[in-house]
Amino acid sequence: MAFETTLTGVLAFGALCAGLACAAPAAATPGLNERVVADPASGIALFGYDPVAYFTEGRPVLGKRVFEAEWGGAAWRFASAANRAVFLSAPEVYAPQFGGYDPLAVARGRAAAGHPQVFAVLRDRLYLFRSPDARDSFADPAPAVAEWPAVERDLTP
Template identity: 45%
Template sequence: MGKIWLTRRGLLSLLPAAALVAPASAEIPLGVPSLYAADPLTGLALRGYDPVSYRLGSEPVSGSDAHDYVWTGLVWRFSSAANRGAFARAPEVYAPRLGGCDPEGIVAGRLVEADPLVASLYGDRLYLFRDAERRRRAGPELLDAAEARWPDLRRDAAIGG
């Protein structure tokens, strides 16, 4: 009996069907979080956007599979070897804070998935938000409260990041 191989094209053809089957939920169930805005089907952190690019321009840039790097059990993609190298030397500097979860959700004690296209740098820290309204409401007090709550929430959920 011959083996059946799933090609990239074959996997991509399954995406529309997966969207119909998978429940659309903004809140991440504890114990099974999608940290760093990871795509659940591909395992790509930031859904394939280059984390270093958030600091280099006004919009994040898509990464390339030619510049993959594995960190925290996820595949991180980069638009160049230089960006991959910078991340590999100091991933905590470039990765989003709070495991890539929405700060407002963290303050409320919930892991709420964030959108990698709704991001902001506050000082030298990258935060992702669920939507533009939450990003607009975010300020130093909210972010400080989220940072203070994050270690306990991360420990209680038994997750990394």
């Protein structure tokens, strides 16, 4: 009986610790900042896609946990240490414009998350879109640039 009580206590304590370990990072996860489109479960920016790969490979590439870095209140993943270093040397260049929100929605004063697999690199900047149709109708970032400060103000930092 003492063994069962001790084992039950240890298991309960382990479950409590595991729960706290899971809860603490979620509360402190940098990616839960709404100003950057992130996976709501993990808090990882761009749902784990490497922002540099859009430029170097011309396609979305999933990053790896081992090559993770924090910037702008979000956790970012990269496919390689080299991509992480490149990003950290100029994050404003490689991070998606408007935090990864669709520029057409931003131009209308709304924050609609872009999809990391629906993108365009235009004038050396990365844009994410919520649909291929939105991407195909995108021509000029100027309207979104004008509206972004107001949209961003409404997002939780």
